[in-house]
Amino acid sequence: MAHASIHIYGITVDFSKSKRNVQSAEVQIGKLHLPIERQAGKIWRQTFSTPMELSHRDAFSLHMRYRKWLGMKTDYEDIILSPEDIFRVYSASDGQEYNKFHNKIRIVVDLSSNTTTEQVEQSVSSGETSELRPTTSEIFRKCPRFRILVIGKTGVGKSSLINHAFGVDKTTASHDRPGEATIDDEFISPQNDRFVLHDSKGFEPGDEHNLKIVREFIEGRRNMSAPEHQLHAVWLCLEIPCAGGALLETGTEEFLKLKSSEMLEDIPVIVVLTKYDVLVDRIERTLDETSLNGLSDKAIMELAKNKADAELQKICIGPLEKFSGPDIPHAEISTHKDHKETLTRLIQITEKCVGLHSTPEAAVMTSIAQRVHPGLKIKASIDFGVGKTRYWKALASSTTFKNRKTWDCLHVLHTDIVNVWNFYDPHLYLQSQEFRELMVKMVDKLEVGPTPNPTKTITIGLSMVGTIAGIVSALAGPAAPIVVPIAASAVLAVWVHDVYQISHAVLQRFMSYIVHLTLVLQTLYLVSESQGLTRRAIKLAVASYLDSQMCEEVHTRIQEYDRQLTILERADSDTLDKIVEVIQFYSMDAAEMSRLREKIPPAGLSSDEPWDTKKS
Known part of the structure; x- marks a missing residue:
């Protein structure tokens, strides 16, 4: 063959x-x-x-x-x-x-x-496949990267936008190579190879040449059959004008007119209004000082934002909708630290639009490629990566894991969850044997440790995240090694050699592994800020999570679920729903992440240290 x-x-x-x-x-x-x-x-x-x-x-x-x-x-x-x-x-x-x-x-x-996706899914559902295959490997095979075209004039803020949205230090865009780069060039960052950028200058009045180039590029990509070669989204970057200035110029209007034609009707075009912070600062300087007496800095900022939003509606959104109608989505953005939540909304809009107009794999890659919205990482894990489509939903019946070694089953779960988060992990620490064993030992430590009081009032999830910031502060001495308080686990050998079978212990372990790994990576996302991962950073996240109230409460919830239902009563859908419920309860949104990061002192995470650092 x-x-x-x-x-x-x-x-x-x-x-x-x-x-x-x-x-x-x-x-x-x-x-x-x-x-x-x-x-x-x-x-x-x-x-x-x-x-x-x-x-x-x-x-x-x-x-x-x-x-x-x-x-x-x-x-x-x-x-x-x-x-x-x-x-x-x-x-x-x-x-x-x-x-x-x-x-x-x-x-x-x-x-x-290689095998086709359909063959893999059929064999997995029947439990007859010769090997377990991570779901993300099939997604990456079909669509390895999110492909985006960014259009905007020099100085509009394209590079800063790309760098922050996708967590890279420097974008290799066309203005770095004047006279050489073209719209067809593919720019892929070594710090995040899950997106590919096409760059185009903006539309100058009377310049029809660039409009023709963009139109032909989009038409060419529309005619490509493979999802990996198709264009998944367009960001049209326009700087918010000063009072009296015009948002739309002739060339931009001509491009937007294409949206009503067949050429752009199935290509998501999002208008990105840049330098929102400049607008807010300008509005703040015009506020009547007498009206600000007694107001806190936060209240003054909120007042300036409200007035800026009203101005934005007048000078940008109103004219845009009058010209193009309500069908072209838009988002005002700033990469300034006080306004980074604006990037979250842009990513949300983009992911939704890609999901409506492209393949499921492209929508997943939108979530995987971006590095500003942790909630979309969790959503991708649940909806597309491994949750509802394959492995999580069959834990209670064991259909997909029948006759498999427990360690092999954990391997695909771990690989998929880590792949969706898409950290900059040049040394592949998160996929290493050491980190996998660390997670197994964590689950075992919680199992054999004292059982939390089930009658205890459980704190609302998002109110606990401040605890993690405090733990990070306590562990974050720049010279001090970080010790993960987990002893050697005797159960590790059992996980490696035993065959997966339905039991209270096995089901609880697998549910715990999925939830704890997801929340450990969420904690790592909080402390790493898209920097290249070190073992020190990973250990800091693990130690912080392990010592947090969140970790204890997660284990309590899973234990309670296990007590309430017998194996015969428990359906796959119930198990999946419980996993999703616990993960979502403790998920942090991007705004909360930004507030917490301000409270975390420098932890010396760029330096590295061995996995097994001992207390001196």
């Missing part, structure tokens, strides 16, 4: 017989680049939580960096691997690995053939 593609699940590079002094290693397939980490001795190994897909036409290589034994000079080498050879080996023996020897270096590639 001929295979259209093969999934690569891992790669090992063995330098045991080579005299090379390896400094770093990276696997490259097409445009995908992933690091390979040093293991014991001269072994480098990487397991890919989201399998890398290899087709016959892909370029496949290892980029090696060596340091010479004498001096500081560095050498580089690209070791080419032939896709044709790999496919030949796989087809000849249905082998699960490909071996290559290069100058005493042994390279082992772990393989598995």
Whole structure:
């Protein structure tokens, strides 16, 4: 049987017989680049939580960096691997690995053939699949990135918007390469490779050339059949004008007229009104000082915002709706720290529009790619990632996990949840064996620890989040190592070797794992602020969550659910509903996140430390 593609699940590079002094290693397939980490001795190994897909036409290589034994000079080498050879080996023996020897270096590639989504879903539902496959790997296969076109004049704030919305430090936009970049160029940030940006300058009065370029680009993308190549959204960035200024110019009006035509009717276009903070500041300076006597700074800010919103309606929203009608959504935004909640609304609008006009996979990728709205991460996990579509909903009946090792079942749950949050995790710490074991030990610690009082009045979820900020402060000494108070767990071996089966203990453990992992990642989102993850940051999030009242209450709720129903009474839908209920109860919105971040002191999270730091 001929295979259209093969999934690569891992790669090992063995330098045991080579005299090379390896400094770093990276696997490259097409445009995908992933690091390979040093293991014991001269072994480098990487397991890919989201399998890398290899087709016959892909370029496949290892980029090696060596340091010479004498001096500081560095050498580089690209070791080419032939896709044709790999496919030949796989087809000849249905082998699960490909071996290559290069100058005493042994390279082992772990393989598995690709399967269609329908085949995977059928086999999962029947419990007959030969392997468990993360749901997100199928989503990424169909639509690996959220594709967006951002239009706006120089100085309107496009780069700042992209950087904040998608959690990257610097956008490689066309104005960084004047005269070189075009609208067809794909800009992908190494800090967040789940979105691809197309950049276009704004529409100048009388300039029909750029309007033609944009129109032809959109038409070309509409004619592409694969979701990954289609355009998922357009942000038309317009700076909020000063009083008396005009929002819409001739070129912009001509573009908006296209919305009523067939060309743009199924492409979400969101008008982004930038520099909202400048408008608020201008309004605040005009306030009558005598009317402000006795008002707090917060009250004055709210008054300025209310007046700014009225002005915005007059100079922007009113003219926009008069010209285009109510069908083109809009959002005023600012990347200033006092107004970051405006980005949340823009992302909400975008995700909703993409969901109405594109494939489900594209809507999921909108939520995964953005890094300002934690609620959409949780929603994506529940609705599309793993919750209602596959694994969470079958915990009580064991249909999908029948005859599976418990650890393998946990592996797909963990992988999907982490993938949806899309942290900047260059070392893949969140997918590491160490972090997975840490989460298992956390669940076990809560199980064997003292049972919380079930009659205790449970605090409203969002009122507890201040407790986490206090715990972070206590742990956040820049020089002090962070110790996660979890001892070695005897149950770990049981989770690795036992087969999943229906019981009170197993169901409670799996429900606890899903909820606690989600809320640990929410805590990590709070403390990391889209920075590259370190083990120190992850340990800080785990320790903070573990010591919080939230963690105790989550465990109480799951225990109470387990006590109230017998296995025979418990349906899959009930179990899913309970998981969703608990997660949503303790979810933080973006505004709460912003307020809490202001209370968290510097924690030295850019430095790193081992997983197993002990108390001195």
